[in-house]
Amino acid sequence: MKYRKVLHNFFLYLAIIIFLSFLLVPVLEMVFTSLQSMRNVFSIPHPLLPDFHFETYTHDLWAQVPWLPRYFLNSMIISTSVTLIDIILASPGAYGLSRFRFPGRRGILIAILASNMFSPVVLLVPLYKLMRLFHILNTYWALILPGAAFTLPFAVWMLTGYFEGIPKDLEEAAQVDGASKLRVLTKIVMPLAAPGLVTAAIYAFIVSWSQQFIFSLVFATDRTVMPITRGIYEYFGRNVTQWNTIMGASVIALIPVLVIFIFLQRYLIKGLTAGAIKG
Secondary structure (H helix, E strand, C coil): CHHHHHHHHHHHHHHHHHHHHHHHHHHHHHHHHHCCCHHHHCCCCCCCCCCCCCHHHHHHHHHHCCCHHHHHHHHHHHHHHHHHHHHHHHHHHHHHHHHCCCCCHHHHHHHHHHHCCCCHHHHHHHHHHHHHHCCCCCCCHHHHHHHHHHHHHHHHHHHHHHHHCCCHHHHHHHHHCCCCHHHHHHHHHHHHCHHHHHHHHHHHHHHHHHHHHHHHHHHCCCCCCCCHHHHHHCCCCCCCCCHHHHHHHHHHHHHHHHHHHHHHHHHHHHHHCCCCCCC
């Protein structure tokens, strides 16, 4: 029995390692390419390790992509704004769905989840017409509003399930002491729902960061509002592309999402496993 368990764990870990390799190899190749000198990027045979051309980060990147700091700042502004909008709107909406029972509640929850299945690409044309109608093309709002619209449904769904796990007795006790509904929400429910709120915020930030490219490709052609993913795309040359510089910029674009995930992953896991929505 012990032998079978050891064998089972061996194949399980082997499968996990193989799966992770498929995920990590492209990332490692991106980092290694950013540390290669241009003459070694396409060398054959391709070296397994880079020649550690740190000039990519110390000089080449800033010389060839001078707008990179502005692109990075734009991405932070857009994703942070999307996250704040999602939390501000999703919290009361999810609280209402978790605490009040009314006809069609289950249908609303299913519709909210189903709306999250729409790909942004499908709605680019009508969204473009709306942006042009309200004269917000080439502004931050043209990237913030669609980002919030596509991340809000799942945030509501996620927080509804989390609020369901908070005992109603705590709220009833506070109301007996004279606390209003708003005070109960802000002083009792929200602090207890902190892991769920952090999870929703992480989700909104990461998804918004990844969706910025497709939105900016259509709604924002002005460099002053371009996010970093769209800005990097501008530096793909027609004849020659400095791949080590492009990969270096891509590494920088990956840092915020990586840092957030590393330091807040315990909240993410706790929030995602908080329990199912009750009927």
